[in-house]
Structure formats: C-alpha cells, structure tokens
Amino acid sequence: MPxxxxxxxxxxxxxxxxxxxxxGRIESGQMPLDQLLAGYQRGAALLAFCRDRLQAVQDQVRxxxxxxxxxxxxx
Numbered sequence: 001m002p003x004x005x006x007x008x009x010x011x012x013x014x015x016x017x018x019x020x021x022x023x024g025r026i027e028s029g030q031m032p033l034d035q036l037l038a039g040y041q042r043g044a045a046l047l048a049f050c051r052d053r054l055q056a057v058q059d060q061v062r063x064x065x066x067x068x069x070x071x072x073x074x075x
Contacts, residue, residue, distance in 0.1 A: 009046070012053040019046040 009015035022043050025031055031039060056074070 006042070006045075008049060012050060015046045015049045015053075019043060019050065022046070 009018060022039055026036060026039050026043070053074075
C-alpha cells in the first residue's frame with residue numbers, strides 16, 4: 001500500500017475525498033499497524049485542513065451578513 005500523502009490538498013473537496021478514502025481503508029481492518037498510525041496522522045492533518053477552510057468560509061459569510069463586503073483570500 002502506498003505511503004500517505006504529506007502535501008496539502010489542492011482544495012477542500014480534494015481533502016474531503018482523500019479523508020473519506022483513508023477512513024474507508026482504516027475501517028476495513030486490513031492495514032498493518034504502522035500504516036494505521038501514518039493514516040491516523042494524515043487523517044488528522046486533512047481534518048485540520050478542512051476545518052481551516054470551513055472556518056475561513058464561515059468568517060467570510062459572517063462579514064457578508066454584517067454588510068461589509070470584503071474579498072476572500074485563500075491562504
């Protein structure tokens with residue numbers, strides 16, 4: 001089985017797709033222990049990436065709701 005990716009995903013959707021695939025492999029119970037640990041670490045990184053993106057969008061929506069439109073920048 002290939003090693004987990006370590007680079008940031010290209011988008012929220014890519015991160016979510018990778019996370020779903022990773023969870024499926026972990027839940028299958030067919031991964032060796034060292035791969036489970038690496039998978040867990042990658043999953044935690046993907047989850048943090050998704051949470052950061054969602055927070056950025058929520059912040060932008062909050063700004064829009066308050067009536068002061070500002071450009072959204074993806075970090």
